Amino acid sequence: MSETDRCEWSDLPADQCAHCGAAPGDLLGLLPPIDPPKMARRPEPEPSQLNKPHLPPTWQPENGDGECRCGSPTRDAAWLCDKCEARFTATLADLAQLDEEVVVTMTRQSAAAITGGSRSATTPLPWHEKAASARRTLHGLLALWVRFCDEEKVRGTTHTDFPADTIPAMSAWLGGKVHGLALLDIGPEAMDEITDAAAECHRLVFWKRKARLYLGPCRTPIEVEDAEPEACPGEVYADEGEPVGFCDLCGQGATVVIRRAELEKDLDAYLATAAEIARLATFLGLDVPRDRVRKRVLYWHRHKRVTQRSSDPDGSPMFRYGEVRNMLYAEFGAKVS
Secondary structure, rough: OOOOOOOOOOOOOOOOOOOOOOOOOOOOOOOOOOOOOOOOOOOOOOOOOOOOOOOOOOOOOOOOOOOOOOOOOOOOOOOOOOOHHHHHHHHHHHHHEEEEEHHHHOOOOOOOOOOOOOOOOOOOOOOOOOHHHHHHHHHHHHHHHHHHHHOOOOOOOOOOOOOOOHHHHHHHHHHHHHHHHHOOOOOHHHHHHHHHHHHHHHHOOOOOOEEEEEEEEEEEOOOOOOOOOOOOOOOOEEEEOOOEEEEOOOEEEEHHHHHHHHHHHHHOOEEEEEHHHHHHHHHOOOOOHHHHHHHHHHHHHHHOOOOOOEOOOOOEEEHHHHHHHHHHHHEEEHOOO
16 A cells, blocks of 8 residues: 555545554455443342232223222222222221220230139130231231332322331321222222221121030931941030031031920920029020029919929929920010020
8 A cells, every 4th residue: 555545444544544554555444343331230129028919910090980899980080989998998097996906805805814813834825816817917918008008109198108017007007098099900909908807807806606505415317237227326506596506426407496396395394493494495595584584483483373393402392394384485475496
């Protein structure tokens, strides 16, 4: 390449070209473009440890239909109507008082002994595990939705950044986010989960074991190989208010009304005192206070309306149950089945 020759790439003399000046006479091809400087990458944020509620696949920013799941119209394209919002708000407002009642049930304070005396080292402390489990579930759900509302910046009237980790504090904080949750498709899910957990706590607080009614021996024939059928030796019981009772051994069902009639028929010839008659009559369905029945039987005895058949070892008069039973049902109304 002569001094008058120019570089085909830069159109400069060879002695002035930075590409070919180092080796005059050589034709330099096009150099690859210089890579642009790489920008420093921002560090990836650490994934949240919160197990967030998953948005439904049908999530939309607005409720275009303007209808709540209960069928009522909604305002502001919300997913909950005014009635559902009010019910959700009332549930959250009641959780502070409910929490106190659950703690009482959980520790069985209403049934704990308050008398003095030393406690045995082997005596377990009173504890209601189902109530404790229901309370933990409610607490966990409140914490979950508080985190969700905080991270997703759900609108509301709550001004504090984050509530204390207690059921009263979190429920009060969420109470100001109800309308903000109602504007999201996931709002009904929040209402369902929290109200269901609160309902379970209410059920345990007001829970009372049903009384069991004795309906006599089972006597259901049981097939025995190479022998005559034998009567089932089990006993039949029914939960209070249930129309059917079941044998505790073979599980055979028995209608409560029929069994009670059979028991009363078997007891008609039974001799009993006024106190025993009152206990039997109320046990078999007479919806009257036991002491009132006893006093009525003794009143009839004084006025010679019932016949005394015998006396017990203490000298108390005894009457035939069948005779007094008919008078009791005529006096106090139809038998309650």
